[in-house]
Each structure stands twice: as structure tokens, then as C-alpha cells.
Amino acid sequence: MKTTAPRLTMIALAVTLNIVLGNLALFLRLPIYLDTVGTIFAATVLGPVAGIITGLCSALFTGVTTDLFSLYFAPVQLCVGFMSGVLLHNKKASWSLPLKALLITLPGTLVASLITVLLFGGITSSGSSLLVQVIHGLGVNQTLSVFLVQIGTDYLDKLLAVSLVISAVKALPRYRQIGS
Template structure:
């Protein structure tokens, strides 16, 4: 079995911390975005999909155990965020104008999973501030799964676009020597 380097393990830990702090901030301030995937996107871009998935799942578990039980249920969403973020980044769809399409792909898949979980497990009402919009749409006669997906997608797209933009800014400032160490280990 191949050992994980200290640098990779540290980056995973940093990613988990970024996700947990982001989730806590959004949860505490009742923001209309989640801020729960910045670390997942970072690990996916720098280390690949496997590490992105691990980072996302671990942060969902930590957030769920410590302050937001709903995060446990939505941890599977991070599988899609980690996998598709790495895939889109490696294919060149997270840079320049293509970033709009790359984030769209990540958001569609992760939003679908999140919407199914929110609609069927929680009836569309979670700890997210977007639950108010879901309730309004449902009361207007929109199908619950569709109303959850619409709100989830809009929120996720903006959230993922922000995460990707921040991570790209950080990655552009990482010295090439460190990037090389991440790839070679």
C-alpha cells in the first residue's frame, strides 16, 4: 500500500478545515450560500478526485458531528463535488471562460444529489437559509423535488463558482516547487 505524503495529508487537513470553517460561517450568519466546498475543490485541483472526495466526506462528518447534523446527510454531495471538480479541472474546464461550463457541470450533479436528499429525507427543509425559498415555491404549487433542485442549483452554482475562483487564485500563487512535490508524491 502506498503511503500518503505528509504534504498531501496536510493539504487534506487544510481542506477539511476550510470546509468546516466555511460551513460554520454560512450556518451562523444564515448566508444564502454554503461555503462548504472550498477545501474539497482545492484538494481536487491539487491532488485529484480521490483526495477531493476524502476531503469532502471528512469535512461533512466533522461538521455534522460538531454543529450541523444536516451536514452528515449531505456528505455524499461532496463525492460529486470532489470527483467532478477534479475531472473538469484536469480537462481544462475550470480556467478562463470555460470555468462557467465547468462549474455548471459540477453544480448540476451535486445539486441533483443534494436536492434528492433534501426533498426525500427532509421534505425540502434543512438548516440552510434557502429553505425559505423552497417553502415559498412549494406553496406556489411547484413540485417539491423540482423546487428544491431549482433553489439548490442556484445556490450551489454561485457557491461552487466562488470556491473555484478562490482556489484558482490561491493555486496561481503556490510556488511551482510545491506543486511539483504534490504531483510527484
Template sequence: MKYNVKKLTIIAAAVAINIVGSKIALVLSLPIFLDSIGTMLAAFTLGPVAGGLTALVGGLICGVTGDVYAIYFSLSGVLMGVIAGFLFRNKKKDPVSILWKTFLVVLPASMLSACIETFLFGGITSAVFTTFVVQALSQTALKLFGGAFLTQLVTDYVDKLVANLLVAACVKVLPSGFIDYKTRTAE
């Protein structure tokens, strides 16, 4: 992927969307994260590299501006952005395909998130609701990792489904030049 000004501008805007969404979810203690709308926008419009890069940069910025957990979970975001780029870039985006493709995006990333949450943080994250659920489930047969994985899978799926449906709706109304453009050589 050649990085020209248009692509870098889209990635920068997508990073800003991720940061704003993350801060809203953190301040309101929402059970979803809202930190991947920009990642999905970049993945849908520019592909896997842009999706992964957007998640990484957004996570690092959120991490140094108040949510240290975001730095570690940005790895999961990168994985989601890359997979979403492969599954959604220039592909059919009807509601049914979005349902199952979102699951394919979320499953491996939720496993990675559960590992990060379990082994680095003992089931504690900046999301109060999910931390409570993970701690409650850790007292069942699921134990800590199972509780973290189940919680991540459900919350990630809902979060990414909302993001993907929103982005798919936005992409439909964007001018074709925003999505289908060729990199021009300097004249």
C-alpha cells in the first residue's frame, strides 16, 4: 500500500474517531468500547494494513493520554483491523455477511484480548462493567481465562457489529472517489 496524502488523511481521521469513541466509552463506563469505528473505516476503505495501523496508533495515543490498558489491547485491535481489511475491503457488505464476518474478525482478537486481560492484568481493565463480569465469571467453572474470553467475545462482537454496520452504512453514501481511487504518480 503506497501512502499518499489522501490515504494518510483517512487514517488520521480514523485514528481520531477511535480516540473520541474510546474516551466516550471510558467516561460513560459503557459495556462496549467504541474504539474501533475508525479502525473498521480504514479497513473497509483502505484494507488490512491501514486497519491495523489505525488500531495501533489509536491504542498508543489512548494509552499515553489516560488509559494505559489501551496500549496493550491495541495488539488485539491490530489483529481485528487486519482481518477486517481482508474480509471487508472491496467485498459484499450486506447485513447478513456483516454478521458472520464480524464474528470471524472478533473470535481470534477476543482470544488475544482474553490472554492480555488474564495474564497481564488478572482480569482487570479500564472497562468497569466488563471487569465486574469477568471477576464474577472467574468464580464459576469458566475460571479467569474462560470468563475473560466469554466476556471479550460477547462485548467485542456487539461493539464491532455496531462499528461495522455503522461503517458499512457510511461507506454506501461516500463518494466513489473516497473508496475507489488509484494512487497517482507525480507529474
């Protein structure tokens, strides 16, 4: 990846988008996260490496300022950045949007579920922890409860994020110059 001022500016904008939307979702205790919209945007416009850099910077900044849990979930941002870049960068809409969102979601969900169970016993700062406890209270084991909620909330989150990013990219007539 070439390092140019427009590329660095785009990555900084994407990091800011992740931080603002992620903190908004955290503050409102939403069952979705919104902290990967910028990562998906950077990966779509600039490629997988930019998505990975955006995700890592976002997780580090958020982790040391507002939500310590973000540091632990940095590997999820890396998965999302990589998968988004592979599936969305310089690609025509050959696959359906829901399928792309699912393929972006799955690796990160597996990683996030393991982190949530192994490090936090199924409880994190997001609103989805309430859903995990309800399912666990119904007799489902903790790991399966986390995965079931995680796949649902992650997929909804990524479907929304990918939809927003694709709409934004279509509205940007000259973004290819930055991504080249």
C-alpha cells in the first residue's frame, strides 16, 4: 500500500468514524456495535491493508480512551478489515450484499465469541450481553449462548455497516483516485 496524504487522510477519517459510531452504540447500549463502519469503508476504498490498519488504530485508541474492552477485541477488527478488503475492494456487485456481509461477519464472530467466553465469561460492555444472559438463563451453556447472540448481532451490525459503506462509496464519484 502506497502511503500518500489522501490515503492517510481517508484512514484517519475511517478511524474517527469507528470511534464516534462505536462510542455512540456503547453509550446507547445498542445490541449492535457500529465500530467497524470505518474499517469496512477503508478496506472497500483502499484495500485490506488499509482496513487492517484502520481497525487496529481504532481498537487501540478506543481501548485507551473510552472502552478498555476494545483492546481485547482488536483481532476482530483485523478480521473485518481483511475480509472486507478481500470481498469489497475493487469488486463489482457480483454477490449479494447479505452473503458478503455474512462472509465478513463469520471470522470475526468466531474470534469475538472465543474472546468473550475465555476472557470475560460472556459479559462485555455492549448491550448484547443482556441477550447472552437471557439465553444462558434459559439453560443454554455459556459458550453457545455467546455464539448465538454474537452471530446474530454481528451479522446485523455488518449488514448495516456494509450497506452504509456501499451506499457511501457509490455516492463518491472520485474515490478511485484515492484508492489507486
